[in-house]
Amino acid sequence: MGGGIGLFVVVVVVGGLYFLPSFVAAMREHHNAGAIFALNLLLGWTALGWIVCLVWAVTQVNPKTAPATSASKPPSLEPAAVRCPNCGEWMPGNAIRCLACREWVRR
Numbered sequence: 119m120g121g122g123i124g125l126f127v128v129v130v131v132v133g134g135l136y137f138l139p140s141f142v143a144a145m146r147e148h149h150n151a152g153a154i155f156a157l158n159l160l161l162g163w164t165a166l167g168w169i170v171c172l173v174w175a176v177t178q179v180n181p182k183t184a185p186a187t188s189a190s191k192p193p194s195l196e197p198a199a200v201r202c203p204n205c206g207e208w209m210p211g212n213a214i215r216c217l218a219c220r221e222w223v224r225r
């Protein structure tokens with residue numbers, strides 16, 4: 119049954135082409151890779167849906183927000199919390215006004 123191998127190759131090639139947009143999205147670590155895959159799966163059989171998926175996959179990848187700076191914590195977030203001289207509540211070291219008592223902090 120040599121036809122079995124041929125059919126297998128056709129399925130792999132067609133399947134690979136069919137899910138090319140999802141593959142591209144995954145490789146580019148697209149933030150909408152999941153949505154692209156869903157659209158690819160549901161509308162990929164329509165030429166338009168497939169093209170939309172592919173275009174979507176190769177465009178508008180948002181710059182990574184968290185992972186890029188996850189290793190080193192952003193220094194602006196908590197430069198050593200300090201206590202409010204007025205009410206004693208903890209507040210960010212860079213705060214100029216206490217959130218608890220609304221007192222302006224002079225430095």
Ligand SMILES: [Zn+2]
Nearest residue numbers: 202205216219
């Ligand atoms: Zn305070």
